[in-house]
Amino acid sequence: MHFSDDPRLRVDKGKLRLKNPVISASGTFGYGIEMQDIAHPEYYGAIALKGITVKPRAGNPPPRIVEVSGGIINSVGLQNDGIYRFVEEKVMPLKRYRTAIIANINGTTADDYFFITDKLNENASVDYIEINVSCPNVKEGGVAFGKNPKAVAHIVKGVRAKTNIPLMLKLTPQVTDIGEIIRAAQDNGIDIISLINTYPAIAIDINTRKPLLGNIRGGFSGPPVKPMAINLVWEARSATDLPIIGMGGISSWQDAVEFLLAGADAIAVGTWHFVEPDIAAKINEGLCNYMDKEQFSTLAEISGYTWRQYNE
Amino acid sequence: MHFSDDPRLRVDKGKLRLKNPVISASGTFGYGIEMQDIAHPEYYGAIALKGITVKPRAGNPPPRIVEVSGGIINSVGLQNDGIYRFVEEKVMPLKRYRTAIIANINGTTADDYFFITDKLNENASVDYIEINVSCPNVKEGGVAFGKNPKAVAHIVKGVRAKTNIPLMLKLTPQVTDIGEIIRAAQDNGIDIISLINTYPAIAIDINTRKPLLGNIRGGFSGPPVKPMAINLVWEARSATDLPIIGMGGISSWQDAVEFLLAGADAIAVGTWHFVEPDIAAKINEGLCNYMDKEQFSTLAEISGYTWRQYNE
């Protein structure tokens, strides 16, 4: 049996039910099958597909990625083919694998979110909908919604009204009080909290005196954001009992454990896919060994362990 | 002539007048004289002293510092001897050096800030007062004020009423909209904006399952935060014409230039003091060489250069 299928790794909290806690973060694993030679979709508890919008989007002008300070800044800007081609072309090819599918949905208006949800609900082809209100790389909507509890409440409520598919909310770290956003979402029917998206960031070439990214600003991710992400997971755990998907800078099974101890129920890997494409398998293996060594028999015992020492 | 005294490096914008743009960030250079054998106070345009409070403070339980993800998390918690011993014991010894002195003031109530300002105003021994509303390491006040525009307005207004000493506001990066905080401060008489303080962060030891810091949470700083800090300087520049002191992860003269291009008028070095104590001298030297090479004759031409390309 592959580690990824070890029953001890099952996640079963509220609406979050996964065979293992490792998720591919949206935008960093395409549509799940591109890298199957080296990173098989079935290594994952779930795969979050690249963010989609109602209409096709060109995305931002390149360069779209730059490596700085031990991490990367990206400004992809939600390039995608739109919802109409999504189910047929992106979801279907992944359906035959034993992994859950998460659609990451985006909008420049609240109605965009509702519209996409309608479409996804019609054919019920995805297992989860992740409402992305935290993309720093689009001019309208995106993170502007995620910073505003009222907008979050409105969008979550509207999406909830359209579907019974379990709903995740993807949060931006760039807020004053993440608890406020979480409560606004929870009051309106969100099922799962997913955090963090990238930090707004800029890098400038001092010789050309131009920003390194075509779009000036991008989103910072990778190992450097981990300690801040752990803090936000801790804060999220303090704000809600909902299942939490923790991410931001995970590059090893040790990092995954740290997120779990801080309060995450599952974790997602983003940037590190580019460095070690087989990271999901490695994390699952590491988690199994950790559970052996530390005599944990369920993942739930690890989730929030440290948080509970100081909060119960 | 030492590079630090090169007249081209002078900063002269609004109330910010320094012989060169390099400042020691509060809390990372003690009271300015401890390291004079290797980092002479006169290398600096200004020295921001360790944060002070009305009464002496014990600070947080150790461990207070931990190295993670290429940066550090600290939870010093404003250990200091209080305002009464401050001027005599901390400011006076530094007075004989040709550098500006910045008092970094902190409070658990707004009145604390007013009280300290009164004391500082009485003997007018410091050149600037930096109102720190962004310390993540104290239970009351600190960053709680800095996240709330109303609290910021109230504190700045009260402090302003007490003194003509130029006032800086030290901002936390952990806010939804830094412009909102800046405007609240500007409307109430702030002279200079200083950013960023540290990011709230947590690190957990997966073997002991305990946080690595005695105080659980600390503030993240050092090279990893730079791209996010550059973004916030850019946003601050978009929100105000006041002089801006940029900091967060500066470890070289190249980093300093990047902050200037993004909109800073001066810069501060924090964490990197622990790595290269003579960093201030190196930055001033690097800036002079850069100005030669790129044919800049004043620092003001560099400040905001890149920002202006996209905003004017």
Next chain:
Amino acid sequence: MQQITASIASVRELGSAYFFIEACCPHIAKHARPGHFINVRCGSVLLRRPLAIFSVDGSSIGIFFKAQGKGTSWLAQRRAGEEIDILGPLGKGLFDENNAKRVILVAGGVGLAPLYFYLKYNFHSGAKKILFYGARNANTIFFQNELIDMTDECFFVTEDGSLGEKGLVNEELRRYFLTYSPQDGDLIMTCGPNAMIKEIISFAESENIPCQVSLESYMGCGCGVCLSCVIPAENPEQAGESYFRLCTEGPVVDSKKIDKQKFFNMV
């Protein structure tokens, strides 16, 4: 596509910060075609660095690169017997001579890499092969004998005239065609700095010569999942296709596929 910890068979310092490394990776060696690249993990640098496959020898592949920054400098310091972590072969758009009768190859600097592989791989093909290889000076024109062997005509061009013609490789190409005008069945293949590529493409398109170009861009994954490496596309069918991924639709593309105006503005 495979991720492999490959043992380094040899490292040759070619001078002027250029290096040639051979690494043992049977699967990649077996499937490699001209245009394919690998993505190499370079020490403490985060993102892998893309490098064209330069040659295949049995179960080893060769790479030819210049130590530019942190990543390639790390690579340059490897020694035989050490291991490197490689992802490859990557890329789907490859150099493809099809039924071309005369293939004109234009290489600038390390842009020689995929073209060298093309020449070696298609040594016995029917097409006539003419190479223009430009570099700063004589010290940075490598593999001269092999290149002369593998081509029908071979022109070296250096900026200072220290070897071959003096000037830029695109000028030399233009001069050549002034004498020997374009023919049916001509095909240009090119790889090199963007300034050069720009000239080559305009020339090829103005003369109606099909042109395959191997481009570069900042890459995240190299495998099509991150959408970082994109190039502006000519005549996209819809907005989602305004940019194409260089890593999976390239790195070699028909020049017609590129929105030249946008692309050259960008670089």
Next chain:
Amino acid sequence: MQQITASIASVRELGSAYFFIEACCPHIAKHARPGHFINVRCGSVLLRRPLAIFSVDGSSIGIFFKAQGKGTSWLAQRRAGEEIDILGPLGKGLFDENNAKRVILVAGGVGLAPLYFYLKYNFHSGAKKILFYGARNANTIFFQNELIDMTDECFFVTEDGSLGEKGLVNEELRRYFLTYSPQDGDLIMTCGPNAMIKEIISFAESENIPCQVSLESYMGCGCGVCLSCVIPAENPEQAGESYFRLCTEGPVVDSKKIDKQKFFNMV
């Protein structure tokens, strides 16, 4: 205090991941006193790593350390002729025998370093010197001949009994004093793991023997500016003095200065 790029004179691997390095730094060598430490930049690790000065030989100093994590492992891989960036000498609280008649030194593992320096530095002093040096096993008891030479009595203690007495060094100390009871003019100096230090301090204080202890803590600057390295203080005059900086008020402090309850809870 000086920051210097010091050339490494020699690197000795002592076995079991213990190393001895000598580096040339005349200023530091000249001013070094027992208890002083240096702060070493260790490759790509951010914070400098504090290490006690173990010995001084002409214009060189010696350090004796165990490769524990990233920083010390990097250091262990240095070679003679390479350079390291050192800050030192650091510390103000030092080992000081004053008018002690009998100095009892208790070392655990690499905690030997400052005590070794004390012994060497004070070789000709009037005090009688008795060393208790504990380690896991015979392989990790180093410098045996030198230590025997420099002391009046020298006890090696190993956890597995493979050299000297079997057990823990604090037990051995206690046993010694059962036979030879404390005298006026006794002074204990100790450095080692916290578990050991705890025992030594309780013993010393219960017997009313003055005790100088060299502590460790996480350090930021090593120079007194960051307030990271603090230790809980006994009887602070005011809140601002509840903790003292180990880097400038230590690393050697009188055990009476430490709030033992807090400190041992913490470590």
